[in-house]
Amino acid sequence: MPVTPDQQAEIDALRASPRQTLRAVSDGAEKHLYTAHPVLDHGFVRLIDYMGDDAAICQAARVSYGKGTKSVQNDEGLIRYLMRHWHSTPFEMCEIKLHVKLPVFVARQWIRHRTANVNEYSARYSILDREFYMPDPSQLAAQSTINNQGRGASLTPDESARVLDILKGDAAQTYDHYAEMIAEEGPDGTPKQGLARELARMNLPANIYTQWYWKVDLHNLFHFLRLRADAHAQYEIRVYADVICNIVADWVPAAYGAFADYRLGGAVLSAKGLACLQRMLKGEEVTQETSGMSKGEWREFQGVLA
Amino acid sequence: MPVTPDQQAEIDALRASPRQTLRAVSDGAEKHLYTAHPVLDHGFVRLIDYMGDDAAICQAARVSYGKGTKSVQNDEGLIRYLMRHWHSTPFEMCEIKLHVKLPVFVARQWIRHRTANVNEYSARYSILDREFYMPDPSQLAAQSTINNQGRGASLTPDESARVLDILKGDAAQTYDHYAEMIAEEGPDGTPKQGLARELARMNLPANIYTQWYWKVDLHNLFHFLRLRADAHAQYEIRVYADVICNIVADWVPAAYGAFADYRLGGAVLSAKGLACLQRMLKGEEVTQETSGMSKGEWREFQGVLA
Amino acid sequence: MPVTPDQQAEIDALRASPRQTLRAVSDGAEKHLYTAHPVLDHGFVRLIDYMGDDAAICQAARVSYGKGTKSVQNDEGLIRYLMRHWHSTPFEMCEIKLHVKLPVFVARQWIRHRTANVNEYSARYSILDREFYMPDPSQLAAQSTINNQGRGASLTPDESARVLDILKGDAAQTYDHYAEMIAEEGPDGTPKQGLARELARMNLPANIYTQWYWKVDLHNLFHFLRLRADAHAQYEIRVYADVICNIVADWVPAAYGAFADYRLGGAVLSAKGLACLQRMLKGEEVTQETSGMSKGEWREFQGVLA
Amino acid sequence: MPVTPDQQAEIDALRASPRQTLRAVSDGAEKHLYTAHPVLDHGFVRLIDYMGDDAAICQAARVSYGKGTKSVQNDEGLIRYLMRHWHSTPFEMCEIKLHVKLPVFVARQWIRHRTANVNEYSARYSILDREFYMPDPSQLAAQSTINNQGRGASLTPDESARVLDILKGDAAQTYDHYAEMIAEEGPDGTPKQGLARELARMNLPANIYTQWYWKVDLHNLFHFLRLRADAHAQYEIRVYADVICNIVADWVPAAYGAFADYRLGGAVLSAKGLACLQRMLKGEEVTQETSGMSKGEWREFQGVLA
Structure with a gap:
């Protein structure tokens, strides 16, 4: 369960109190705000904030005084033109902020996209929760024999079961040890020193969940999505990219449409x-x-x- | 006059139609939205959009599910702690978008701050307006004899007058020539070829006004302001920085207060x-x-x- | 003449004194070092330094202890694979530093590529030289009627001559005025205040030459070259990109070959x-x-x- | 042992074959090239390449045709001036490339410095070595009671011993399981599917070693060092920063001296x-x-x- 009842109550409270603003508003984005879209077994993606909409892309491209919109049709044509001709700066004028909960090994891939702002939950300061990614058996596959860095055939049920036993057992044991090391009293209640959290975390495997706030402009987000929503991306990051694609399609439908046509669905020929x-x-x-x-x-x- | 009546009407229209949003709203920022704050003789700074507020800085620093706010006092303490200890990422979680009209030689200094998004009015595509920065006589000063890249004593009234004559005369003449080169008919109305705009612009001096949309996160904006609102910055960019300081102080008062104490008003000792x-x-x-x-x-x- | 005899003597002195290094050396790059490749009427591109070679790309891609090279053929295959699959980080492991002299209006386009390091000649501190770009008559063209931001048909000889007269006259006059304003004595030799350079420069048009040191990694350089060596780029920046293409082809021939096949000569289909x-x-x-x-x-x- | 005999032989071979170059050469940097400086129990820092030296900083600051050096004393004064007045671009004209072997939890802190180029060893493609960071008992400390994200008093010998037992046991077990999951034959030699490496890695804890090529300019490296060579940084990253400080002090002694005076040894007052x-x-x-x-x-x- 990605979100606890307490957290859901906080989300509901935020969604219950709209306020007035003079800024550009995207109805498609508003409906996603704060809602936790579940990903994998304990992860989620939540839209926390956004800046701009399709019209804001055109407004910046035209350096307008007012809304910059002539007509929806006209705007869509301009957006397609900008995308086709690699005009990246107008798309940078939109920004999105997400709250993401994800396994550490996925976070390590994700962070390689450097043109973004990140605030990660600190395991120096706080105690990590006992939540580990356990793949669905359908996702357990052998090393690919064609692509040196991907997956090939599914594992047999026996091998799948053995893998899951290992992953579950090691997760439970390493977390128990983590909790024991940082505990400030022993099993019998006698006080003891707790190992510093910045040290104890080193015992936790890469399928433990972490979470962060991630903020990025639309141009760089499209770059992320093109690489990570691609069939060659690792499944565990691709499912996050797919959820974000859905949010973006609602937030800036014309820009997403151009992206889908020219990037996601397009191809580069040498x-x-x-x-x-x-x-x-x-x-x-x-x-x-x-x-x-x-x-x-x-x-x-x-x-x-x- | 930085803004024409038509432009003012567009601004007024935008300010007249608030909409509902679930996002973080800063009342201090809302009151600035779209309004053109005049700078120099024809320039301005307009707040076009913003993302986040003081609470959003704390929310990201705490990687919270909800608002992340405990109390205003508590938040202010956290923000001061973050600023003092160079925790830059929570400040990156706020973003601002400005529409700025400024002389080209100021734009050339400004653009050296690379961690920002920019969309400039294109002089390849469009025709620049006949607007040039003419310094107030009080700003005309001699080369500094102490600081090799600053201003020293004021010019005498005679020398000031001579400088302004030159600047006005050359601005008028180069613009007339620019207009003549791109014109598609001659002075007598006969059709002629107009020189490509991407070429004709090369005749225009650096005090002509340009404009752009500029978007930046709060951490990088503070860095810009520390350097450009400083007494050693060139006057013509400092006046823009001063106006932006006022907007930011209204938008995120706690963060701006910490910035004013630890950066603007502070000092580095070796x-x-x-x-x-x-x-x-x-x-x-x-x-x-x-x-x-x-x-x-x-x-x-x-x-x-x- | 882009380089004075004194400057040429400095260049010759630098080229006369090789030293020993243990770093990766590219013979193709060494032959370009310091030499000024002329561009336009007064501009140039000079290779000042470089880091890495084709093998260094493979070394980083393989995270090797040694050279990382298996064989030249094997390396070329890996480089083509990396380029085809958008693996950008190995190309970022090569770096180049150029000294470029260019008209200000070209510099203003160039600087929009933000992922690079720049040190520009300071007109706050120093006096600019009397050097202006004057287009070759063959380059004087009308605004395109198809592409709103390009050139179309060539100007007639009469119109060309008129344009060049204007450009030359205004360049001479504005520079004379610039020199007069900053001068610390009048025409008759009596001392006078010189206007601060940071102000006087505002009278200079955009075809005056500036210069800078520009440093960039190979991945971002390829991005620059794809956009600026393209047929749609403005001629005056394209000629710089073409010269840089030649330097890069000698420096990292395998990487340049892959770039030419997959990017410069390739196409994106929607x-x-x-x-x-x-x-x-x-x-x-x-x-x-x-x-x-x-x-x-x-x-x-x-x-x-x- | 951070480097195997085979790797040492590769290093020795690289150090045995100097070549000629016309580029700026730093003798202080040359002596470090390729050598593995040991850090922690299995880690190291190796200088792979560098661009520029103290003189190159001045050359760029002056936008010189030649070496840009006037005299060593004069250069040092300029470098101190640039550092004191936050002129960052000349320092960006130097670049360094390091090969670093480090525990994953240190790598996760390190990567938050985004303005750098990174190529990490791929655990999707390759098999990680059985090497884990085991803290020296002197480094095992309790959570600080003053600073919420640091270490306080040392653990008692008994508690230290218990922590090390846990860390060693879990490292051995999780690696055994990792090896078993990816193995393509069972313990009795019968063929079996090996789990895809991109999945199996999720079982490995954060004290396993990884390695990467890391390339950064001197300005951004100084920023990294100021934060990570600081007394408040976690010990396990500080020891890497300390080793890099020594390399930089030999590479660009004047710049490092200014950095030590104005940043490392200085302080910011509010x-x-x-x-x-x-x-x-x-x-x-x-x-x-x-x-x-x-x-x-x-x-x-x-x-x-x-």
Whole structure:
């Protein structure tokens, strides 16, 4: 359960008290505010704040005095033009702030996107909760034999069961030890020193959950989503990216539409790929041997055209 | 006049239609929204949007589920602690978007602060207005003889008048030529080619006004303000920084208070300076010769203690 | 003439004294060091320093103890793989430092690439030289009627001559006035106050030359080059990008090769474009009307396939 | 043992083959190149590459054609001036690349410094080594009762021994399980599926060692060092910062000297602190009650003056 009843009560209280503002308001974003979208077994994504909407992208692109909107249709055309021609600065004029609860190994991938602001729950200062990511058996797979950094065939039920036994057992034991080390009294209630939290945390495995506030502009968020909502991304981060895609689609529908068309659903062709394509459109049969591409490139090129 | 009646009407329209939101609202910021604060002779600063408030800084620092506020007093103490100990990430959780009209030579200084988002009015696409910064005679000063990159004594009235004549004359002439080059008809109305705008703009001097949307998080804004609201900053950028200080003080009063105490009004002492201070507090007379400092350092050290 | 005899003597002296190092050395980069490659009428690009080479990209990608090189062929394959799959961090492990002399209006475009380090010649502190960009008549063109921010047909010889007369006259006059304002004696030799340089510079037009040291990592440099060596970039910045492309091709030939294939010579297709392509490859006739694209998109799509 | 004999042989080979370069060379840095400076029980810091030296800082600050050096003394004065007046861009003109081996929980603190380039060893692609940080008993301490995120009194020998038993036992067990999960044959040699590495890694605790290439400019490195070589930083990252300080002191001695004086050894006083100081220098007795400071601030203020 990602959110406790107390936390849900806090969320409900926040959602119950709208206030007035003169700022740009996105109705699509408002409906998500504070709500915890569950991800994995204990994680979530919560929209905490946002700045701007589709019109704000156009307003900045036009450096307008007023709203900058001419018409919704006109705005959508401008947004598609900006996306197609790599004009990134107008998209930077929108900003989003999320509260995310996620396993540490996912957080370690996520943080490699540096152009964002992050405030993580401090395990020097606070005690981490006993919550660990346990994969659904359907997600337990062998090392891929094609892609050196991905997953291949599913594990057999026996092997899945063995893996889950290990993960559960080690999580329970390492957390028990963590709690014992920081405890300020022994099992019999006698006072003892508690190991400093900044040290004790080192015993906790990477599937323990952490949480952070993460704030990013729309351009850099799109970059994150293109890489992490991609089929090659690790499943455990992709599910977060998918949830964020849904929030963004409601927040800035025109910008998300352009992103989906030109980035998520689009493809980059190399000069070699374009040359092959031009030959193919003239009716020529092109093979890997005559393409000038390596086997890997050719396989990916075929994937794009399929 | 920084804002035309048409622009003022657009501003008034925006200020007339509040909407409901569930986001954090800062009443201090709301009252500034869209209003053009005049700066220099034709410039302005307008608050276009903001994200977060004092409570949002604490909310992120505590990675809270709810508002994160315990009490205003408690929050202020936390904010002062964060500022004093260089915890920058909670301040990054607030964001501000400004529309600024400013002379090009000021824009060139401003843009050196890279951790911000900018959308500038495009002189490749659009025609610049005939608006040039003309310094007030009180601001016309000679090169400083102490500080190699500042101003010293005021110019005599004669010299001031000569400088203003030059600036006005050259502004008028270069703009006339700019307009002539891009014009698509000659003075007699016959059609002619207009020089591409991306070329014609090269004839315009650095005191012409440009404008941009500028978006920045509060931590980086404080860094900008510390350098640009400083007495050593060039007057023409300092007046912008001063106006922004006033907006920020209304938007996030506790954070601004901590900034004013620890950064704007504070001072950095070197190891040498601290050693001198410790001797002075013991009653020792310390001079530049016995301080281990250069003359420049000593003069600045004296300034801090005065 | 971009470089004076004195400056050339300094360059020659630097090139005459090699030293020993244990660092990665790129012979292709060494031959460029310090040499001023002329650009436009008074500008240049000079390679001042570099860090890393093709092998250093692989070394970082493999987090190796030693050189990280297996074989040149193997390295090239890895580099192409990294480029194709948007692995940007290994390319960030190479760094380049350039000394660039360029017109101010070009510098204003250039600086919008924020992920770089810049030290510009200070016109608060120093006096700018009397050097202005005067376009070659072949570069004087009218505003484009298709692309709202580009150039179209060349100007007629008469109009070209008129434009050059204006640019030359205004450059001479504004510089004369600049020199007069900062002068510390009058034309007759009597002492006078010189206007502070930070003020006087405002009279100088945007075609005056400035210079800076610019340092950037290879990933961000590729991003700069993709946008600025592109046919849609303004000619006056494109010629700088072209010169830098040549330096980079000598410095890191494998990385540059991958960049040229996947980025410079490649193309991005949208989801709509891919769908059209798949229909076309099956022999279907697709027109703009049946493509789902706007006219602008369709024209660009046709350009990619041509 | 941080480096194996094979790795040492690779290091020795790299150090045996100097090459010629025309770039700026720092003899102080050359002597560190590739050498592994041991940190903690299995970690190290290795200098892989550097760009620039003290003279390069001045060269950029002066935007020089040649070396930019006037004299060593003159350069040192300029560097101190730049540091004192927060001119950060000349320091950004130097760059350093390190290979660091460090526990994961230290890496998680380190990565929060975002203005740097990082390539980490991939546990999706590769198998992590069986190496865990085990604190020296002298470093095992209780949670601080003053500072909520630090260490206080040392643990008793009994409690230390218990903590080390736990850490060693859990490290051994979780690694055994990690190895078992990814193994492609069972204990009896029969083939089995190996769990994907990207999943298996989640069982490993935060004291396992990872490694990365880390590249940063000198300005941002100074910022890192000021925070992480500070007495309030966690011991396990401070020891890395201390080793890097030594390398930097040899690489750019003048810049490091200025940094040590103005940042590491200096202090920031608030406006309130300055006001107290001025009263104290006039002979007034100032107490916390009359200082206007909170207890925490006053304690820190006393620490600065002691």
